[in-house]
Amino acid sequence: MLVNEKIAIEHGLKLDEYKKICKLLKRTPNFTELGIFSAMWNEHCSYKSSRIHLKKLHTKGKKVIQGPGENAGVIDIEDGDAIVFKIESHNHPSFIEPYQGAATGVGGIMRDVFTMGARPIANLNSIHFGSTQNKKTKNLLRGVVNGIGGYGNCMGVPTIAGQTSFDRSYNGNILVNAMTLGLVKKDKIFYSKAAGLNKPVIYVGSKTGRDGIHGASMASASFDEKIEEKKPTVQVGDPFTEKLLLEACLELMSGDSIIAIQDMGAAGLTSSSIEMASKGNLGIEINLNKVPCRETKMTPYEIMLSESQERMLIVLESGKEEIAKKIFDKWNLDFAVIGKTTNTKNIELFFDNKEVANIPVNTLVENSPMYDRKWKKSKLPKKNKINKTIFKSLKIKDTLKKILSSPNVCSKEWIWQQYDHTVMGDTIQKPGGDSGVVRVHKTDKAIAATVDSSATYCWAHPLTGGKQVVCETWRNLISVGAKPIAITNCLNFGSPEKEENMGEFVECVQGINEACKYLDYPVVSGNVSFYNETKDIGIKPTPTIGGVGLIKDYKKMITMDFKEIDNIVLVIGKTEGHVDQSLLSRIIFNENNGPPPEVNLFNEKNNGLTLLNLIEKNFIKSAHDVSLGGIITAISKMCIKGNKGIQFKKPKFLINEIEYFFAEDQGRYLIEINPKDFKEVSKILDKNSVHYDEIGKIIDKDMIIDQKTKLTIDELKSYNTNWLKSYMD
Amino acid sequence: MKSSVITFPGSNCDRDMDVALTKFGFKNKMVWHDDQELPKSDLIVLPGGFSYGDYLRCGSMASKSKIMHSVINFAKSGGLVMGICNGFQILVEAGLVPGVLLRNKYLQFICKNVHVKFDNKENIFFKNLNKKVLEFHIAHNEGNYFCTNDQLKEIEDNNQIAIYYCDQNGNTNDQINPNGSIKNIAGIFNKEKNVLGMMPHPERMIDESLSGEDGSIFFKNLLNNIK
Numbered sequence: 001m002l003v004n005e006k007i008a009i010e011h012g013l014k015l016d017e018y019k020k021i022c023k024l025l026k027r028t029p030n031f032t033e034l035g036i037f038s039a040m041w042n043e044h045c046s047y048k049s050s051r052i053h054l055k056k057l058h059t060k061g062k063k064v065i066q067g068p069g070e071n072a073g074v075i076d077i078e079d080g081d082a083i084v085f086k087i088e089s090h091n092h093p094s095f096i097e098p099y100q101g102a103a104t105g106v107g108g109i110m111r112d113v114f115t116m117g118a119r120p121i122a123n124l125n126s127i128h129f130g131s132t133q134n135k136k137t138k139n140l141l142r143g144v145v146n147g148i149g150g151y152g153n154c155m156g157v158p159t160i161a162g163q164t165s166f167d168r169s170y171n172g173n174i175l176v177n178a179m180t181l182g183l184v185k186k187d188k189i190f191y192s193k194a195a196g197l198n199k200p201v202i203y204v205g206s207k208t209g210r211d212g213i214h215g216a217s218m219a220s221a222s223f224d225e226k227i228e229e230k231k232p233t234v235q236v237g238d239p240f241t242e243k244l245l246l247e248a249c250l251e252l253m254s255g256d257s258i259i260a261i262q263d264m265g266a267a268g269l270t271s272s273s274i275e276m277a278s279k280g281n282l283g284i285e286i287n288l289n290k291v292p293c294r295e296t297k298m299t300p301y302e303i304m305l306s307e308s309q310e311r312m313l314i315v316l317e318s319g320k321e322e323i324a325k326k327i328f329d330k331w332n333l334d335f336a337v338i339g340k341t342t343n344t345k346n347i348e349l350f351f352d353n354k355e356v357a358n359i360p361v362n363t364l365v366e367n368s369p370m371y372d373r374k375w376k377k378s379k380l381p382k383k384n385k386i387n388k389t390i391f392k393s394l395k396i397k398d399t400l401k402k403i404l405s406s407p408n409v410c411s412k413e414w415i416w417q418q419y420d421h422t423v424m425g426d427t428i429q430k431p432g433g434d435s436g437v438v439r440v441h442k443t444d445k446a447i448a449a450t451v452d453s454s455a456t457y458c459w460a461h462p463l464t465g466g467k468q469v470v471c472e473t474w475r476n477l478i479s480v481g482a483k484p485i486a487i488t489n490c491l492n493f494g495s496p497e498k499e500e501n502m503g504e505f506v507e508c509v510q511g512i513n514e515a516c517k518y519l520d521y522p523v524v525s526g527n528v529s530f531y532n533e534t535k536d537i538g539i540k541p542t543p544t545i546g547g548v549g550l551i552k553d554y555k556k557m558i559t560m561d562f563k564e565i566d567n568i569v570l571v572i573g574k575t576e577g578h579v580d581q582s583l584l585s586r587i588i589f590n591e592n593n594g595p596p597p598e599v600n601l602f603n604e605k606n607n608g609l610t611l612l613n614l615i616e617k618n619f620i621k622s623a624h625d626v627s628l629g630g631i632i633t634a635i636s637k638m639c640i641k642g643n644k645g646i647q648f649k650k651p652k653f654l655i656n657e658i659e660y661f662f663a664e665d666q667g668r669y670l671i672e673i674n675p676k677d678f679k680e681v682s683k684i685l686d687k688n689s690v691h692y693d694e695i696g697k698i699i700d701k702d703m704i705i706d707q708k709t710k711l712t713i714d715e716l717k718s719y720n721t722n723w724l725k726s727y728m729d
Numbered sequence: 730m731k732s733s734v735i736t737f738p739g740s741n742c743d744r745d746m747d748v749a750l751t752k753f754g755f756k757n758k759m760v761w762h763d764d765q766e767l768p769k770s771d772l773i774v775l776p777g778g779f780s781y782g783d784y785l786r787c788g789s790m791a792s793k794s795k796i797m798h799s800v801i802n803f804a805k806s807g808g809l810v811m812g813i814c815n816g817f818q819i820l821v822e823a824g825l826v827p828g829v830l831l832r833n834k835y836l837q838f839i840c841k842n843v844h845v846k847f848d849n850k851e852n853i854f855f856k857n858l859n860k861k862v863l864e865f866h867i868a869h870n871e872g873n874y875f876c877t878n879d880q881l882k883e884i885e886d887n888n889q890i891a892i893y894y895c896d897q898n899g900n901t902n903d904q905i906n907p908n909g910s911i912k913n914i915a916g917i918f919n920k921e922k923n924v925l926g927m928m929p930h931p932e933r934m935i936d937e938s939l940s941g942e943d944g945s946i947f948f949k950n951l952l953n954n955i956k
Contacts, residue, residue, distance in 0.1 A: 149838050153868070154779040156741020240739050240782025330763075332738065418838045420868045422930075423777075425745040428938045439938070554938065 001031045011038035017369055024363040032301045032349065032357045037364065039214070039267035039305055040274060043530050046368040049496035050528045053509050061522040063485050065186065071112040071263065072182075073524025074189060075486050077550050081440060082186045083447055084118035087126075087179035087490040087546040089529035093234040094176040095223070098143025102127075103151040103237040104309055105178045110155060111263035114246050115312065117190040117253045118182025121424060122438050123152045123159040125178050126451045126490070126544045130171030132407050132727060137166070140174050142728065147237075148178070149418045154239035155246070158427050159419035160436025163451050163544075166407040169459075172223060172534030177490040179451055179546040183440060190253060192262040194280030194315045194341055199259055201273070201284060201339040202321070204328050205245045205311035207294035208269070211236050212307025222495060223534040241310040241333070248331040249312065257320035264311040270304045272313040273339075274347055278365040280315075283344035288351040292334040300349060300356040315341060375502035380461050384580050384594045391658040394588065396632070396709055399662065403583050403629045404636055404719040411721045414728055428554055432641075434479035434625060435547075439554050446554035448482035450547050455540040457596035460581050462504045462541055466511020467599040471666060473547030474519055475625035478608045479669060481558040481615045482549030487516065489526040489545050494538025496530045504541035505530075512543060518601040519608075521547070558615055560624035562642030567621055567698045568675050569638075569646060571631055573607050573668030574691040577659035583629045584662035603667045610688040611669055617684075619677045626668040631695070632661035634670050636703065636716045643713060645702040649694055672698065730755050730955050732772040735800070737762045737791040742777035742814065742932065749932035750774070753948040762794040771955050772809045773800055775816030777868070777930060787830065787871045788818030797823055809853065809955065810924045814869055817916070817926035826917045826926045827884060828876035833869070834909025840868040842940055843907055845915050845929055846895040849888055852922035858950050862899045863943040865929035867907060872928040874910040874917070881911065891916035891925055 001007070008018035011034060021037050022028055029037060043049060059067035065082055066074035072086035090105025110120050127144055129137045141164075152159050157180070212235035252258060260280065262272040269291070277284040288300050294308075316324055321337060328335035342348070347364070349357040403409055416431035428446060429437035435450040452472045458465025470487065477484045489512060494501035516522055532539045551557055562569075579585050580594025614620050622642065626634045639646060655663075673681050685692050703711045732755040736743045743759065750757040750772075758768050767773065780791035791797070797819075804810045804825050812820040820826045833839060845865050850856050876884065884890060893913040895901045901913040908928075916927025934944030 153838055153870075154739070154741075154782060156778060238782065240779060240784065243739055243741065243779070243782075417841055420838070420840045422840060422866055422868060422933045422940055423741060423745065425748055425933060425935075425939065427940075430940075557938075 003028055003031055003034045008034060011035065012042055013038050017041060024367055025359065030357065032304060033359055035301045035305050036270050036357060036359065039270045040364045041368050045267050045271055047528055048369045049371050049373050049530060050505065051370050052372050053506055057509065057513050057523045058516040059522050059524065061486065061520060064522055064524055067524050068526060070191060071115045073486065073488060074116065075524060075548065076186065077445065077447065080186050082184050082189065083548060084113050084116045084182040084184055085180065085488055085546065085548055086112050086525035087177055087451065087488045087544060088112065088527045089490050089492060090176045090178065091173060091492060091529050091532055094144055095174050097234040098140050099147040100234050100236050102144040102147030102176050104235045105176050106148050106151040107237045107239060107242050107309055108265050109178045109180045110157065110242065111265065113180045113182035114249055115190065115261050115263045116184065117188050118184035119250060120157045120180050120182045122181045122436060122449055123157050123178065124161045124436065124449055124451045124546060125159065126163045126453055128165045128167065128170045128175040128542060130166065130174065131168040132166050134171045138728065144176055145415050145418055151237055151239045153420040155243050156423050158421045158423050158438065159416065160421055160427055160438060161431050161450055162416065163453065164412050164415060167455060167540060169540040172537060173532040173539050175492050175532065175542060177544045179488065181447060181449055181548065188253065190258060190261050192260050192276050192279055194260045194276040194282050196259060197341055197343055199318055199341045200316045200321055200337045201286065201341065202314040202316050202324065203291055203311065203336045203338045204314060205333055206238060206241050206308055207292045207334055208298065208303055208306045209294040209308045210298065210302055210306060213302060213305045222531045235307045235309050237309050244331040244333055245310050245312065248328050248333055251327050252324055255323065257317050257324055258314055259317060260315040262313050264313060266307065268305060268307045269313070274361055274364050276313065276315060277347060277361045281345065283342035283346045283348065283361065284339060285342050285348045286339035288349055290336050290338040292336055300351045373496050373502045374499050375506045376499040377503060378462050378507060381593055381595045384591055386579060391656050394658055396657065396661065396705055397711060399588055399658065400632055400636065401719045402587055403633055404716065405723045406583060406587055407723065409583065409629050409633060410723040412724060413721065414724045428557060429480060429559060433559055434476040435482065437480055437551065437557055444553050446551040446557060448477050448480050448549045448551060450476035451544060452476065453542050453544040455542040456581055458504065458508055458543060459540040460594065460596045462507035463511040464596050464599055466508035466543060467515040467601070468596060468666060469543055469545045470512050470515035470521065471599055471604045472627060473545045474521060474604065474608060475669065477547050477549035478611055479558065479560065479623045479625045481556050482551045483612060484521050484547055484549040486522050486524045487545050487547050489523055489543055491526065491528045492532055492539065492542040492544065493530050494533045501538055508541055508543045515601060519605055556615065558620055558623045560622055560638050560641055562638050562644040562672055562698050563621040565644065565698050565700055566675060567672045568678055568694060569696045569698065570671050570673065571668060571693045571695050572611060572671060572690055573603065574665065575631065575660055575663055575668065576665050577655040577663045578665045579659060579663055582662060582664040597664050597666050599666050606688060607667050607669065607690050610685065610690045611671065614681060614684060619673055619681050620671050621674065622672040624670050626670060628664065630662040630664055631670070636720065638670065639703055639713055640717050640720055645699045645704065645713060646696045647699045647704045648696040730771045730952055731769060732757045732774060733760045733768055733770040734774045734776055735760050735762060735796055737780035737794060739780045739782055740776050740778035742930065745932045746774050746776045749935050749944065749948060752935060754952050760796060762791065762796050764796050765799065767799045767803060772811065773803060775812040775819050777814030777816060780815055780819065786822065788815060788822040791819045792822035801825065804924050807921065807923055812926040813930055814928055817928055818871065820924060820926040825924045826919050827880050828874055828917060830871050831873040831875050832871050833873050838870040839907055843867050843929060844895050844897050845892040846899045846901065847892055849891055852918060853954050854925050854951060856954055860946060862895060862897060863946060864934065864941050865931055865943060866933040866940050867929050869928055872908045872910065874914040876911065884917065887920050889918045889920065890914055891918050892927060
């Protein structure tokens with residue numbers, strides 16, 4: 001087929017991008033070459049709208065072994081151990097086909113991690129659906145949960161934490177972000193940089209089929225009414241093959257055969273081969289007839305653009321082919337030498353003894369488009385003036401009931417019970433806590449991981465929202481006693497071609513960056529997902545942050561359940577009474593405007609590190625960060641989990657009770673301490689200028705707020721646990 | 730005491746079982762499904778996981794593995810064989826224990842702690858167990874035990890029901906049945922009671938930092954019984 005402007009545009013390229021291709025090649029590309037360019041230059045693979053901003057991110061630190069730019073980030077957890085981790089989106093495919101979309105999202109991120117030589121030890125996910133009234137929501141939720149479970153469970157990797165939210169803005173674009181952590185020895189990390197000439201290029205894993213062709217391009221466009229036609233662009237996953245691939249790769253990696261390895265993810269064979277060549281500043285030559293195919297008569301174009309799952313590309317040391325083949329034979333996986341590295345610095349493809357593509361690698365990578373798109377700055381919205389009489393008309397009990405049973409606060413047990421969260425025998429904190437925690441196998445160390453996002457805050461004011469999400473993950477890690485080390489981010493936004501959306505992106509990234517720098521909590525990996533919009537309606541800006549921290553002695557891990565009667569409960573951090581954008585404001589007052597709570601990075605860091613110090617000194621019996629729904633929502637969860645009550649003590653607050661209990665001020669934690677330690681704890685808090693209120697004492701049963709207001713733990717439980725289950729049944 | 734854990738393609742609780750057996754004093758060996766010979770063993774364990782991706786039927790392809798000939802011979806000559814979760818499904822498919830395992834009643838994978846009742850202690854697996862109810866862990870999609878009425882009668886007459894899902898006091902009823910199993914059955918013996926298949930994972934309950942410690946009681950007792 002002859003290539004022209006019309007065909008280029010059908011491939012999602014812009015006219016000037018097509019002209020640039022012709023100029024770089026000094027000729028018109030052929031059809032296969034055009035396909036390769038369109039795959040490499042789409043938003044998903046090239047980061048053309050985001051690169052200029054991502055470059056500014058804080059990515060370095062003492063514990064960072066590998067920052068962004070590899071298959072995943074790597075951090076040092078001492079004793080020669082390292083953690084490899086990354087989060088990635090699979091939004092577009094999951095909306096079209098929820099089971100396979102979510103499943104292959106999980107499969108893809110696990111491959112990114114074991115490509116680097118790490119055995120996956122934990123999965124997390126952050127999933128966002130439309131309004132619970134929307135007729136598609138239930139099926140999408142069911143499909144996504146099945147897909148995540150179907151893949152992760154079969155792989156035998158525990159799913160230890162996650163986040164689920166519902167918001168109208170996701171009605172036409174759900175979000176599925178999957179995160180994986182892997183464990184590796186520091187001196188056994190594998191990279192994707194090819195090296196050496198005439199080294200064999202090996203294809204291993206599943207056969208190539210026609211599934212997922214142009215998946216990455218699909219993920220770089222908005223949806224319209226013809227969305228159903230895109231189903232064939234969704235990949236189909238086979239977790240069994242991936243399990244075999246994992247074991248086979250790790251077996252091969254225990255030797256010294258591999259020079260470089262790269263999984264075939266988005267844009268399949270195209271991006272994997274080009275990335276390895278580009279990083280090694282080499283050329284690569286591939287004979288496409290050697291690629292194992294599962295369908296007949298596949299064309300070079302289809303082979304290069306297929307996104308069939310569970311495949312890897314490896315550059316081997318010469319002469320190691322037999323050793324490698326033996327391992328893949330043992331695991332019943334395809335193994336084929338399909339090409340070699342060259343000094344041409346071109347990617348040269350052959351099919352039926354003819355050259356079918358010949359492109360300089362740098363034109364595809366370094367010369368790919370980069371845009372400094374126009375963006376609009378957001379103003380901080382004005383505070384709402386809340387009529388104080390409205391507080392008097394509210395009953396705490398009714399308000400708490402509504403909030404505990406609201407879709408974004410209620411227990412997500414219905415979801416995580418469908419994920420195997422205990423396989424591998426090292427899960428010491430299950431889903432439902434502030435962070436999931438797994439032990440580092442056969443050591444005293446444990447890794448805590450959490451995933452969070454706050455689209456409402458980001459929508460109200462992107463700069464503050466960006467900061468807030470980072471801090472929220474920081475608090476989640478500290479609440480379990482982990483020292484936060486680094487983050488991975490998944491940046492889900494609408495169309496970058498719209499100034500408002502681009503502005504949201506730029507300012508969220510700026511907020512993330514400020515928080516990361518201040519907290520010394522660098523970004524080591526991530527992914528950008530633009531064009532989350534349908535028929536011109538975009539999602540709320542949803543940067544998802546995955547945070548990872550280290551607990552040196554796992555026996556010192558903290559959980560949120562109240563432990564012992566007569567212990568004292570303190571709130572760390574000051575409650576100013578910020579109600580705008582809180583659940584109280586949105587659910588009870590039906591007020592969606594106003595600024596999000598302010599983030600004070602000094603307090604955030606100071607409060608967090610002081611709490612870590614208290615944990616280190618064994619003063620803390622339970623802890624929980626205060627987030628959505630404020631203090632009383634957080635306390636309710638501690639009561640439910642510990643099956644214990646609390647007798648509130650009237651704190652010396654100036655604001656009224658409703659504001660005090662439901663405000664969403666940042667940088668706060670609830671802690672449980674033994675009364676005998678009170679003096680020492682308050683001394684440490686005072687010395688570090690950390691504000692605290694004594695809020696109550698743990699009792700056998702019932703939450704007693706005042707003489708008139710009492711709730712039983714069973715009441716709290718039923719508000720919190722029943723909603724999702726009855727919604728799904 | 731010597732044990733062997735078989736690894737099939739897709740097994741994923743093989744390492745966990747190795748850790749548990751070793752912790753409680755077994756000298757354990759890992760055995761590859763494609764091997765012909767079993768090492769000398771006092772106990773063979775078929776671990777949990779998704780052998781062959783659960784394709785065709787759970788456990789069906791693994792039950793035809795090369796090593797299974799030796800496992801079947803070992804069992805028939807009176808050797809101790811234990812199948813956990815997918816291992817139980819493999820035992821069923823190999824015909825070593827009666828019945829079948831259907832998809833869970835609510836069509837969902839379930840991962841949680843459950844209580845199981847032991848009131849059948851005249852066998853080498855459970856004898857001397859001084860507790861009636863233990864807290865174990867389940868993680869499966871196809872654990873809904875089913876058999877025909879005739880088979881059930883035979884199983885009951887031979888006292889082959891090994892364990893039941895129950896509440897913490899040992900009561901069995903529909904409410905606490907997690908997957909729809911007939912009679913709340915969580916585990917089954919063969920007639921001779923040297924082969925045990927069960928859905929719950931004792932190996933995930935061997936440490937106070939994990940979901941619980943009751944698995945330790947089971948393993949310690951098992952080791953003493955075999956000695």
